[in-house]
Amino acid sequence: MAYKFPSEEWIAEFGKAINANEEYKRTAATWEGPVALIFNAEPAIGLDEDFCVWADLWHGECREIKKVTLEEAQKAPYVIRGSYANWKQVVQGRLGPVKGMMQGKLKLKGNLPTIMKYVKASDELVKCAAKVPSEFLDE
Amino acid sequence: MGYDRSLSFIFRCPTKIVFGEGVAGDVGNEVDELGGKRAMIITDKHLVETDLYRQVEKALGRRYVGTFSAVEPDTGVHIVNEGTDTARKLNVDCLVSIGGGSVIDTAKGIAIPLKEGGRLEDYDGFQLLTEPAVPHIAIPTTAGTGSEVTFAAIIKDHQEKRKLVFANTYIIPNVALLDPLMTVGMPPHLTASTAMDAMSHAVESMHTSERIPISDAFALHAIHLIVNYLPGVMEDGNDLLARGQMLIAACIAGAAMSNTHVGLVHALAHSVGGRFGVPHGIANSILLPHGILYNLDACPEIYAAIARALGVDIRGMSDEDAGKKAADAIWELTKKAGLPQKLSEVGVPENGLEEIADLAISDGAIVYNPKPMDPEENLKVLKQAW
Numbered sequence: 001m002a003y004k005f006p007s008e009e010w011i012a013e014f015g016k017a018i019n020a021n022e023e024y025k026r027t028a029a030t031w032e033g034p035v036a037l038i039f040n041a042e043p044a045i046g047l048d049e050d051f052c053v054w055a056d057l058w059h060g061e062c063r064e065i066k067k068v069t070l071e072e073a074q075k076a077p078y079v080i081r082g083s084y085a086n087w088k089q090v091v092q093g094r095l096g097p098v099k100g101m102m103q104g105k106l107k108l109k110g111n112l113p114t115i116m117k118y119v120k121a122s123d124e125l126v127k128c129a130a131k132v133p134s135e136f137l138d139e
Numbered sequence: 140m141g142y143d144r145s146l147s148f149i150f151r152c153p154t155k156i157v158f159g160e161g162v163a164g165d166v167g168n169e170v171d172e173l174g175g176k177r178a179m180i181i182t183d184k185h186l187v188e189t190d191l192y193r194q195v196e197k198a199l200g201r202r203y204v205g206t207f208s209a210v211e212p213d214t215g216v217h218i219v220n221e222g223t224d225t226a227r228k229l230n231v232d233c234l235v236s237i238g239g240g241s242v243i244d245t246a247k248g249i250a251i252p253l254k255e256g257g258r259l260e261d262y263d264g265f266q267l268l269t270e271p272a273v274p275h276i277a278i279p280t281t282a283g284t285g286s287e288v289t290f291a292a293i294i295k296d297h298q299e300k301r302k303l304v305f306a307n308t309y310i311i312p313n314v315a316l317l318d319p320l321m322t323v324g325m326p327p328h329l330t331a332s333t334a335m336d337a338m339s340h341a342v343e344s345m346h347t348s349e350r351i352p353i354s355d356a357f358a359l360h361a362i363h364l365i366v367n368y369l370p371g372v373m374e375d376g377n378d379l380l381a382r383g384q385m386l387i388a389a390c391i392a393g394a395a396m397s398n399t400h401v402g403l404v405h406a407l408a409h410s411v412g413g414r415f416g417v418p419h420g421i422a423n424s425i426l427l428p429h430g431i432l433y434n435l436d437a438c439p440e441i442y443a444a445i446a447r448a449l450g451v452d453i454r455g456m457s458d459e460d461a462g463k464k465a466a467d468a469i470w471e472l473t474k475k476a477g478l479p480q481k482l483s484e485v486g487v488p489e490n491g492l493e494e495i496a497d498l499a500i501s502d503g504a505i506v507y508n509p510k511p512m513d514p515e516e517n518l519k520v521l522k523q524a525w
């Protein structure tokens with residue numbers, strides 16, 4: 001079955017996919033700290049408010065993943081924000097997260113040099129996201 | 140040199156580039172065009188004592204409200220915040236930077252909190268700004284970093300001993316005044332090392348996995364200009380034609396890099412600089428030919444094109460052989476310019492190489508090298524360069 005992207009069910013599957021990925025475990029072995037992902041509100045496709053995800057990533061493991069409020073999300077040391085269309089490109093593997101930031105399609109709050117050390121891990125996260133069967137809001 | 144159908148890119152170079160002898164004197168018009176009424180100059184304590192500086196101050200006329208001249212090499216968050224405070228007190232609405240990369244990056248940094256409020260460290264991130272920062276006119280006095288057209292400002296947090304990169308489309312300077320007269324005072328050693336930084340930007344923007352055709356075009360011409368005009372400017376620092384061409388080379392190499400990435404050479408150079416204090420241009424200059432030879436089998440056709448831009452007659456040569464000639468041509472250029480050839484000549488101890496090799500793995504640039512790197516592979520390159 002396909003999961004509505006984004007939804008609480010979708011992020012739960014995403015969390016499972018992360019913990020099943022050995023390559024992520026290896027490349028993120030020293031990563032410490034939660035990452036928040038924010039999908040900008042887009043009422044036209046049914047996203048009435050910002051959809052915020054909190055992923056507690058620690059030493060190659062996803063300890064917890066959940067939907068949170070915008071206020072909570074903004075407390076994460078790393079916050080990545082983007083429009084629905086751009087996030088969709090990311091999970092479909094058409095836009096690398098770092099390239100997305102280079103091009104200004106995704107915005108990062110947090111220390112860039114630290115993120116850059118984990119580019120391979122971020123690519124693995126994208127692969128995990130791509131594994132979740134998704135039903136897109138704009139299709 | 141080919142691309143495949145997966146090619147997709149955005150190329151940005153929004154800076155208005157004004158070139159010519161004496162164009163720094165047009166700064167007042169540029170401030171007006173940007174809608175500025177109260178301009179502050181950002182520079183360092185040496186430049187502020189020069190005639191070059193005084194000319195710009197005079198040219199600003201009634202628009203001039205003050206100067207912040209406390210920029211140091213390897214600028215820091217505390218310096219940017221101090222500059223921001225000064226600018227706020229003076230109610231500044233336009234910034235004019237006169238200097239090298241550190242000064243221009245400081246102005247890029249000040250432009251952020253001056254517009255958005257708060258302190259610089261609140262904006263640590265990538266593409267975080269949602270609207271243009273305070274207008275900024277950059278007047279480079281070196282020909283190397285290309286910071287006058289790039290979207291990043293590298294600013295150290297000296298207290299936490301970490302490097303912050305503020306990468307944002309909205310901090311690309313609005314105007315770059317490329318005035319050859321502003322660079323005539325550069326001593327030969329600095330002229331050569333900054334030129335090799337620009338050369339490294341050009342070569343690395345071409346061999347990175349993120350390369351794009353428009354950057355290729357800029358990079359190839361930058362390489363051509365540097366190899367043709369660096370010898371002249373080394374021979375006669377007052378050669379204004381050569382000075383000007385070097386400024387153009389650094390500027391377009393910066394624009395190329397700002398839209399692609401750098402690779403192994405910069406990753407190693409950052410680590411050599413961070414650990415042993417080797418100046419950025421010198422480290423790049425030493426490492427560049429070794430980086431080319433190391434990567435040669437991954438993209439020989441790119442190095443063949445670089446060889447051609449360096450003036451090597453590559454007719455009848457295989458791409459691999461042409462690539463080797465590219466490395467040779469760079470050695471010839473840096474030897475002629477009197478630059479050190481080995482890491483051992485610039486205070487790097489042999490027993491420090493392993494540490495550099497490890498350090499470079501955590502440099503963001505390494506990811507975009509055409510060949511995947513690990514500490515052992517880094518060490519091979521470093522040993523060659525030692």
Ligand SMILES: [Fe+2]
Nearest residue numbers: 336340405419
């Ligand atoms: Fe550089």
